[in-house]
Amino acid sequence: MMKGMSSKTVTPRKTIAKAHKWVFTSRIRPNAFSWRSSSAASTRIREAVAEIQRVARIDPVTAAEGAVRLIERLSPALEHVDSSSGALGSAVNRAIESLVPVISSASVSISDREEWLERLYEAHAADQIPYIETLADFWGELCVTREIASAWADRMIDITRMALSPDKTLRGHYHGTSACLSALLRAGRFEDIESLLAHTDFWYYKCYAVKALAAQGRNDDAIALADSLRGHWTPDGAVNRLCERILLEAGRVEEAYQRFGLISHTQSTYIGTFRAVAKAYPSIPREQLLSDLIKLSPGDEGKWFTAAKELRMFELALKLVRNSPCDPKTLTRAARAHLDREPEFAEGAGFAALRWLVLDFGYEITSLDVWAAYHATLNAAEKLGHGDKVKASIRELVQEERRDGFVRQILGRELGLA
Secondary structure: OOOOOOOOOOOOOOOOOOOOOOOHHHHOOOOOOOOOOHHHHHHHHHHHHHHHHHHHOOOHHHHHHHHHHHHHHHHHHHOOOOOOOOHHHHHHHHHHHHHHHHHHHOOOOHHHHHHHHHHHHHHHHOOOOOOOHHHHHHHHHHHOOHHHHHHHHHHHHHHHHHHOOOOOOOOOOOOOHHHHHHHHHHHOOHHHHHHHOOOOOOHHHHHHHHHHHHHOOOHHHHHHHHHHOOEOOEOHHHHHHHHHHHHHHOOOHHHHHHHOHHHOOOOOOHHHHHHHHHHHOOOOOHHHHHHHHHHOOOOOHHHHHHHHHHOOOHHHHHHHHHHOOOOHHHHHHHHHHOOOOOHHHHHHHHHHHHHHHHOOOOOOOOHHHHHHHHHHHHHHHHHOOOHHHHHHHHHHHHHOOOOOOHHHHHHHHHHOOO
């Protein structure tokens, strides 16, 4: 295992910022959290970041000092926590993304900034889990100036060259590899980046070669290189997001949207994906955006029901769930919520819920869910003045289910099918 460079421990100097009593220092400290404290730790991290951001609005330098102090404390505080779910790691990564701009934007002397960098480097080197690994990706931003970035690159470049060497007797892990590449990028030393990465296609390092090409205005070459690196060990999402960013920064918004925008913002839910893409592309009409997303989801069109509903595209929303499944509970909630203002939509959503229940779709469905869909549909139909007609349609629908079917057992007596 290749070890990082050693440097003496640096203690905070009082000249950087005035004394400030931070709440987070009493909560985020070495061994503060036990094995089962992942959720509590994530909450404390979010609270600490919020505390720093509040101070940043009135005293940026003090806030930056607090940000450095928090990053120093993260790994010692979290080293005994079960992070297998990934939630805690995500919380730390989000914290670092929020704290880096606080540190980099503070107006301080070169010596004070160097002190912060030394402390952060020491914390990163000591991070064994690792929790603050992504801090290295922001090293160029933390350096702020090209001169400071170049100096740090010089300090790390020899050991980085060994870490990336094709010679198996030399190469190995160095915690500062990404930091060195990030500093070189900030310093504009593109030839050094190319030289260091000549013998590796590992995405997390090679992406700096892509960024270097983009920084030189060679955007098409950068995207071509990124595409050439796709493979089993390369995360497509990371490639897509970087290519999208390159095109957006070049002002090629429509191309970024068409090539990468629709696939770069996938969230855990379909409505979450729609909102993320809409936020990234405010100039694209929402109706077009939704239509494009639907086209990318053959067979899953019904999953976009909520997005269409939010856009008040009620006819489209109902069309989506006629032939493609959607969670019956989602459909029932929509029927209830729109009973007064959009009764036709409410009736359609409720009937669709019953249809998918009859077809055995849904998760952890109970009799209450069946009755809820039934009453939501009838209430809307009665509001429109054709309750008997819709009840007859529901009877025909339920009658198609096998005699021992779940919905038929619940509604059979009500519908005269028992």
